[in-house]
Amino acid sequence: MKKIITISAVAIAILSGCNTAPIYRAVHENGVKQEQLVVSPNDHRAYKTLKLDNDLEVILVSDPSVQKSAAALSVGVGLLQDPPEQQGMAHYLEHMLFLGTERYPEAEGYQKFMSQHGGADNAYTWLDVTNYMFKINNDSYADALDRFSDFFKSPKLYEEYADKEKNAVNAEWSMRREMDFFGEFKLGRSLMGDHPANHFLIGNLESLGDKEKSKLHQETVNFYNTYYSSNIMKVALVSNQPLAEMEALAKKYFGDIPNKHIKKPKITQLVDMEQAAGKLIHYLPNTDVKQINLDFTIKNNMDDFAYKPNRFVEYLISSEMPGTPAQLLRNKGWISSLSSSASANQYGNYGTLSVNIQLTDEGMKNREEIVKTVMQYIHLIKNQGVNKKYFAEIKTSLNNEFQFLERSDEFNYVSSLSAAMQDYPINHVIDSGYYYQKFDAYKINEVLNQLTPKNLRIWYISKQEPTDSQMHFYDGKYKIESISSTEIESWSKPSKFSLSLPAVNTLLPENFAIKTNKDNMDKPQLVRDKNGIKIWQFPSHDFSNQPKGSLQVYFNNPKAQTDIKAKVLLSIWSDLFNLNQTALITEASIAGMNLSVIPSNGIILNVSGFTDKQPQLLSNALELLQPKFDEQGFDQAIDRYVRNIANQGKQFPVSQSFGKYRQVIQTGQYQSDALIDTAKSLKPEDLTNLITEVLEHNQVRVFAFGNYGAQDISDITNKLENHQANNHQTTAYARTKMWKPIPGQVVVYQEDLSVADVAVIDLYVNPEPGFKQKARGQILQRHFSTFASAKLRTEEQLAYAVGAFSGTVDDYATLGLYIQTPVKGPKEMQQRFDQFKKEYLVELNKMTPEAFEQLKNSTLISLKEKPKNLEEEVSPFINDWYKENFNFDSRQQLIDEVEKVTLYDVKSFYHETMENPEAARLSVQLRGAKFKDKPYATFKNETLVKDVAKFHNEMHVQ
Ligand SMILES: [Zn+2]
Numbered sequence: 001m002k003k004i005i006t007i008s009a010v011a012i013a014i015l016s017g018c019n020t021a022p023i024y025r026a027v028h029e030n031g032v033k034q035e036q037l038v039v040s041p042n043d044h045r046a047y048k049t050l051k052l053d054n055d056l057e058v059i060l061v062s063d064p065s066v067q068k069s070a071a072a073l074s075v076g077v078g079l080l081q082d083p084p085e086q087q088g089m090a091h092y093l094e095h096m097l098f099l100g101t102e103r104y105p106e107a108e109g110y111q112k113f114m115s116q117h118g119g120a121d122n123a124y125t126w127l128d129v130t131n132y133m134f135k136i137n138n139d140s141y142a143d144a145l146d147r148f149s150d151f152f153k154s155p156k157l158y159e160e161y162a163d164k165e166k167n168a169v170n171a172e173w174s175m176r177r178e179m180d181f182f183g184e185f186k187l188g189r190s191l192m193g194d195h196p197a198n199h200f201l202i203g204n205l206e207s208l209g210d211k212e213k214s215k216l217h218q219e220t221v222n223f224y225n226t227y228y229s230s231n232i233m234k235v236a237l238v239s240n241q242p243l244a245e246m247e248a249l250a251k252k253y254f255g256d257i258p259n260k261h262i263k264k265p266k267i268t269q270l271v272d273m274e275q276a277a278g279k280l281i282h283y284l285p286n287t288d289v290k291q292i293n294l295d296f297t298i299k300n301n302m303d304d305f306a307y308k309p310n311r312f313v314e315y316l317i318s319s320e321m322p323g324t325p326a327q328l329l330r331n332k333g334w335i336s337s338l339s340s341s342a343s344a345n346q347y348g349n350y351g352t353l354s355v356n357i358q359l360t361d362e363g364m365k366n367r368e369e370i371v372k373t374v375m376q377y378i379h380l381i382k383n384q385g386v387n388k389k390y391f392a393e394i395k396t397s398l399n400n401e402f403q404f405l406e407r408s409d410e411f412n413y414v415s416s417l418s419a420a421m422q423d424y425p426i427n428h429v430i431d432s433g434y435y436y437q438k439f440d441a442y443k444i445n446e447v448l449n450q451l452t453p454k455n456l457r458i459w460y461i462s463k464q465e466p467t468d469s470q471m472h473f474y475d476g477k478y479k480i481e482s483i484s485s486t487e488i489e490s491w492s493k494p495s496k497f498s499l500s501l502p503a504v505n506t507l508l509p510e511n512f513a514i515k516t517n518k519d520n521m522d523k524p525q526l527v528r529d530k531n532g533i534k535i536w537q538f539p540s541h542d543f544s545n546q547p548k549g550s551l552q553v554y555f556n557n558p559k560a561q562t563d564i565k566a567k568v569l570l571s572i573w574s575d576l577f578n579l580n581q582t583a584l585i586t587e588a589s590i591a592g593m594n595l596s597v598i599p600s601n602g603i604i605l606n607v608s609g610f611t612d613k614q615p616q617l618l619s620n621a622l623e624l625l626q627p628k629f630d631e632q633g634f635d636q637a638i639d640r641y642v643r644n645i646a647n648q649g650k651q652f653p654v655s656q657s658f659g660k661y662r663q664v665i666q667t668g669q670y671q672s673d674a675l676i677d678t679a680k681s682l683k684p685e686d687l688t689n690l691i692t693e694v695l696e697h698n699q700v701r702v703f704a705f706g707n708y709g710a711q712d713i714s715d716i717t718n719k720l721e722n723h724q725a726n727n728h729q730t731t732a733y734a735r736t737k738m739w740k741p742i743p744g745q746v747v748v749y750q751e752d753l754s755v756a757d758v759a760v761i762d763l764y765v766n767p768e769p770g771f772k773q774k775a776r777g778q779i780l781q782r783h784f785s786t787f788a789s790a791k792l793r794t795e796e797q798l799a800y801a802v803g804a805f806s807g808t809v810d811d812y813a814t815l816g817l818y819i820q821t822p823v824k825g826p827k828e829m830q831q832r833f834d835q836f837k838k839e840y841l842v843e844l845n846k847m848t849p850e851a852f853e854q855l856k857n858s859t860l861i862s863l864k865e866k867p868k869n870l871e872e873e874v875s876p877f878i879n880d881w882y883k884e885n886f887n888f889d890s891r892q893q894l895i896d897e898v899e900k901v902t903l904y905d906v907k908s909f910y911h912e913t914m915e916n917p918e919a920a921r922l923s924v925q926l927r928g929a930k931f932k933d934k935p936y937a938t939f940k941n942e943t944l945v946k947d948v949a950k951f952h953n954e955m956h957v958q
Contacts, residue, residue: 038431040405042546048243049426052251054259055231057426059417060246061238063410067865068118069141069239071148072133072414073254076232076264076422078126080196080348081223085214088169088203089223091125095165096220097132098123099794102154104147107161108790113140113147115786116851118858120411127197128265128348129422133415137861138240142249149253152228159217164797166208166216171800173204173473174822175652178755180285180461183476187283188295188457189347191276191480195269197347200473207473229260234421236414267348273297273454280458282465284477287647290359292367293459294374298351298450302344302423306437308394309447310342310353315394316381316502317355317374320583323500325377327583329370333632334363336579336640338374345423353451360636364462368487371458375491377499382448385501391439393505397590400509400610402434404546404592406869453488507591509612512547515709516540523888524703524877527713532730533720535702536881537713542866542873548592549706550608550874551618553720556701557602557694558734561668564949568679569690570599572637576627576687579637584624588617595621601668601734602694611707615715622723626691634684641679645672653759654801654820657924661761663948664749664922665739665809667957671948696725699733703881705874735884737957738810741765741920746939747951748923756822758931760829761924763816765809766913773813775897776909777806779859780815787843788817791836798823798832810958815913816922825934826925837914844910852903863895 037047037059046062082089098121099107106112114121117140123132132151136144176182182201189198200207209216235254237246277297301309317340320326326338335357342353355374357363363370407413420429428435467477516539524538540546559566577597578585585595593609595617605625607618629637648659649672663669670678700720704713739747766773784804792798802819817833824832867873876891883890913919925936945951 035427037427037429038435040402040430042404043407046243048247050247050250052230052255054255054257056233056235056254056257056259057421058235058237058250058254059421059426059429060243060250061236061413062241062243062246063238064240065866066238066240066410067138067861068135068410069138069144069241070133070135070237070410070414071145072131072236072418073148073152074129074131074234074418074422075228076129077227078128078130079199079201080127080267081227081265082196082199083214083219083223084199085211086216086219087200087207089208089219090130091201092165092169092203092208093220093223094123094125094130094132095169096157096161097151097155099161099165100156100158101147101150102156103150105156107158108794110147111786111790111794113144115782116854116858117144118861119144122415125201127201128345129419131415131419133411133418135411135414137858141239141241145249145253149257152230152233152257155224157217157220157224162217162220164794166205167797168793168800169202169208170204171797171822173202175757175800175820176202177473178286178475178650180287180289180476183285183471183474184283184459184461186474187281187471187476187478191279191457192271192347193275195271195347196267197350204473227262227265229262230254230257231259231261232264233257234418236417236421238410238414269349271297271350277455277457278453278483280460280481280483282467282479282481283459283461284463284465284467285461286475287650288463288643289461289647290361290364291459291461292357292359292370293457293461294355294371295457295459296353296451296455297347297457298342298353298447298455300345300349300351301443301447302351304440304443305344305424305428305432306435307440307443308436309440309443310344310351311394311436312390312444313353313381313447313451314340314342315390316385317378319502320586321502322583323498324502325373325499328497328499329357329363329373330579330582332362333360333636334366334370335359336636337582353447361639362632362636364464367460368490371487372490373495373497373499376493376495378448378451379492380499380501382445386441386444386448387501388439389504390502391436393508393590395436396508397592398434398436400592402431404512404548404610405434406543406546409868453483453491456483458483505587505590507587507593507613507617509547509591509610511612512610514545514547514707515611515712516544516707518544524705524881526886528717530717531721531724532698532728533700533702533717533724535704535713535717537704537708538874538877539708540706540870540873543870546870547610547612547707548608548870549611549614549704549708550606550870551614551705551708551716552703552878553605553607554600554701554703555602555605555694555698556600556731556733557698558731559690559693560599560601561734561736564670564674564678565682565686566690567599567668567670568641568675568682569687570603570694571641572634572682572687573597573627573691574599574603575637575640576629576633577625580627580629581621581624584617584620593617597625601736602698611712615712615719618716618719622719625723626695629684629687631684634687638679638682642676645675645679648672649754652801652820653753653755653757653926653928654818656753657759657761657818657820657926660749660751660924660926661763661922664747664924664945664951667737667952669948669952674949696727697729697731699730700724701733703878705877706870733884735882740956740958741767741809741812742956743767743918743920744941746921746923746942747945748925748939748942749945750826750925750927750936752932753926753928755928756930757820757928758822758824758826758829759818759820759924759926759928760826760833760937761816761818761922762830762833763814763922764913764916765920765922766813766815766909767916767919768912769811771893771897772900773909774806774808775894775901776905777813777815777913778863778894778898779856779901780906780909781806782858783844783847783855784815784840787840788836791839792819792832798829813909813913815910822930825931826927827935827937830923830925830937841910841915844907847903849903852906856898856901859898860895863891863898
């Protein structure tokens with residue numbers, strides 16, 4: 001539930017905007033501080049900002065269309081303020097606040113309330129911020145605000161829960177300790193000596209606890225008393241109520257949070273760059289990657305957000321235009337990707353700007369040359385790149401994006417607002433990422449001048465690195481050297497490649513006209529069906545003023561269903577297309593369009609974003625659909641594929657368990673070792689043959705959603721007809737089939753993992769197919785899951801990730817439990833689950849009619865929620881389209897059935913599913929390395945799946 005969001009620098013960069021239309025442009029010309037909150041012209045919600053009497057700043061967003069209201073509160077404190085004797089304190093306190101307050105003393109009360117009223121909640125801790133958020137059914141908003149705001153007035157911080165929650169934090173750490181991101185992040189910070197950024201972020205049983213001069217409970221209380229003050233808190237609220245009423249709510253619930261008049265914590269301590277940088281770090285990761293990172297530490301320049309110097313530099317470094325390092329080094333077969341990202345306040349008073357490069361084996365042999373090329377290119381930027389034309393391009397791109405900014409879910413919206421309020425002047429919190437006031441060469445040069453060897457760490461990350469040290473809290477091994485002076489000297493010599501700065505972007509949209517009429521179609525319609533090409537069209541109903549659309553072109557072919565070679569080759573095809581077309585994909589992305597090829601039954605070519613230049617993009621993509629490759633390029637793609645499959649085995653056991661679950665129940669899925677063996681046996685001609693096969697034998701299906709007019713549809717048809725192979729044959733539509741559950745069957749999948757923890761999924765299938773059963777499961781799952789989390793996580797500390805879910809296996813409804821546990825083997829865990837199911841039955845039998853109505857109502861509210869953006873709107877239609885339900889009514893059928901469900905129905909659903917010896921079952925047991933000697937769970941009449949392909953051959957399908 002609660003998690004640490006990894007706001008890695010990687011996530012922050014990436015331009016995805018677009019255009020030239022000047023609607024928004026004139027808004028700010030008078031300096032950074034705006035009098036008014038700046039919102040997108042596409043955003044018609046009402047806004048207000050205010051400062052309460054206790055100095056707490058608030059943003060109110062009134063949106064009559066929302067079915068759920070949301071709130072977030074951020075505190076300007078984080079790991080940078082952790083007491084050195086209790087590292088992980090900021091994060092630990094974040095956990096403790098959920099466990100009862102003066103007015104609502106019950107430790108589980110908040111979670112129960114949330115679950116009863118269709119709520120969701122979370123929180124995260126980072127270096128300089130701790131952020132809390134929730135969303136809830138509109139009619140429970142005031143009650144939820146009352147409970148939530150009490151966290152910040154009078155939390156109980158029960159001493160008796162201190163130990164339990166310490167275990168929860170420990171479980172969270174245990175889950176992440178093998179993740180390379182956390183290991184690398186900590187190692188980088190450990191070079192910063194006694195700068196507070198070097199604290200341990202998550203905390204565990206070693207770092208948190210009673211020590212001679214520092215008692216955990218007392219320190220927790222002290223930390224809260226010191227830093228939880230209204231004047232360093234920010235609140236964002238979204239609801240369906242008018243602004244005046246929201247303002248009254250804000251004052252009522254947040255106005256009495258105590259103001260301790262503290263100074264916002266600010267780090268000023270300097271880092272000794274002699275120690276912290278100028279280093280070459282060899283890092284041995286858990287996953288099989290081949291990587292170079294150039295990691296520059298720069299001064300915090302958050303205040304320059306309106307001049308975007310970091311963005312300007314990132315833009316040039318990561319350009320894919322001819323002559324840039326990305327393009328030159330990829331053409332040599334040395335790298336598969338190069339990107340750049342920055343975080344202005346990563347370490348408090350310092351930020352980072354980094355270049356991340358993924359290597360091939362050839363690249364591994366030329367690492368010094370690659371680093372040299374990037375450093376020489378940075379030199380070129382310093383000399384010739386600080387040019388206004390790039391500013392104009394970036395500004396246009398950002399403007400386009402902001403002008404047609406799409407909404408996100410209100411939960412994510414409030415949390416991003418409350419976080420941004422800590423970093424930017426309040427009137428710029430929405431547009432801070434898009435607002436590019438002016439070209440400022442001085443500020444750009446200021447950043448460029450810090451990209452020097454003295455501020456640089458070079459990371460060599462691969463399975464082949466030499467190591468001499470082991471990290472303390474994480475699993476990584478490493479070795480640190482100084483960057484040699486001869487290497488540094490080589491960077492100032494002229495490059496042997498002809499490096500050049502990027503050319504201009506030609507795909508920026510110019511026309512934002514709306515070409516569709518939504519009144520003509522109330523559901524997707526088949527508008528073309530000729531020569532093996534079928535096109536469905538559907539205009540947006542909720543965002544019909546958006547000049548955007550998404551086009552899926554599905555070259556459907558049945559081979560991957562039965563042929564593991566085809567399965568692997570389709571992935572290789574997609575990888576090589578995406579790699580070969582990186583320049584086009586990047587140019588499109590700056591222009592506000594996305595382009596990708598993904599493997600499926602055949603391949604799917606996706607084009608989305610602004611529709612103006614999509615015809616050009618589609619033509620380019622079709623022309624280049626057959627990637628050019630030589631033997632080396634093919635082998636490198638196989639190497640990436642094999643490592644990618646192998647690295648899946650390093651993921652969290654809980655996420656692996658859901659992957660294995662899908663592998664077992666779906667046709668056309670294969671086991672990892674079989675995929676790897678197959679991949680290693682393939683030759684370049686196999687790919688050529690497969691591509692020919694798919695392009696000659698297929699059925700082309702297109703789903704055009706959004707701003708496409710009749711002319712566009714004809715144009716798409718023509719393009720596809722022209723593209724069709726001469727001897728084309730139309731094949732039957734191939735679709736993945738699902739396991740048909742047989743009464744009494746228990747399908748069991750077991751696997752030993754190389755990571756530490758155990759994951760178990762224990763799933764039951766209701767014997768009767770149909771929406772009636774799915775509806776019952778939907779209502780029950782929330783209640784079931786909350787009880788599972790309260791019992792197994794909070795009370796018994798068995799896991800950080802645990803819950804219940806009701807999914808579907810095609811037509812059938814399921815009910816199941818899942819867990820990732822660091823304390824029990826699979827058999828023991830299964831026994832606990834078996835017991836727990838009986839405990840839950842007692843709880844279910846106690847459910848009152850009122851409580852049931854609330855649950856049902858919450859389910860309906862969620863199902864009927866209006867989409868927030870184009871992607872949410874189209875998603876249920878696309879699901880039906882894949883499944884060939886051309887009534888496009890799956891969601892409506894589910895809603896209709898939910899309306900009819902009674903309390904008696906959900907009780908009998910539980911009975912017929914969980915307590916029914918005849919119900920089919922599926923058990924996935926992944927046994928972590930720590931539990932090697934612990935037994936697996938066994939079942940009467942079990943079908944143990946040792947070979948997934950063999951199981952699929954014998955499996956009944958729906
Ligand atoms: Zn946490």
